[in-house]
Amino acid sequence: MTDFSELVTASSIVLSSVPKALAFFFFIGLPDPMDDKWRAFIEDDGFNQKTLNDHSKAGYFLELMNVKKQFSDFLESNDHMNQLIGHKGGALLVEAYIIAFAIRIKKIRLVIQPTFYTTTMTKGKFQYVVMKTSWIDVNGKYVKKFTKLLGRLTEVKTNGKIPSRLIQQSEENLSKTMWKQYQKEYYPETVKE
DSSP states (O other): OOOOOHHHHHHHHHHSSSHHHHHHHHHHOOOTTHHHHHHHHOOOOOOHHOOOOOOOHHHHHHHHHHHHHHHHHHOOOOOHHHHHTSSTTHHHHHHHHHHHHHHHHHHHHHHOOEEEEEEEEEEEEEEEEEEEEEETTTTTEEEEEEEEEEEEEEEETTTOOOOOHHHHHHHHHHHHHHHHHHHHOOOGOOOOO
16 A cells, blocks of 8 residues: 655645645646736736727726736635635636636726727618627627617718718717626626616
């Protein structure tokens, strides 16, 4: 019979100086939750300069900073990790929390700097101009979710172009819809239908 007492003693000595959460990840075989990948994800928003200079988005930036702080605190807290680890399926719960925080951060980043697509669609014998933007589903995948009808192609385009005023109004409308969706998902008590 193999005696594992030396291995247990050696690992206890090595891990006694390591935070409990990291020791847990060592034994379970999961990556350190605060490795460089997660630090880079938290720190790099990828916003362009125009977005960073847009003061009308200050409230969104505040929400992003709060969520990023909560995520960092969760990753660095032995108390939070130990609470989850103590439950059945603790490793899966930790992973689920990490994924949920990452998805939430991606969603607020989308609210701050959305990408809009203008396209045409045919309904019956008419062509319509629509504007679309993406959202992130529960699995973290980008999906086309929000659509704004701009009108009939022949009525919307002036000299072959969509007026910038109409584009700006549609982008603002879709941005408000995205923010409302975010609030509905994370602060349902504040959303009025």
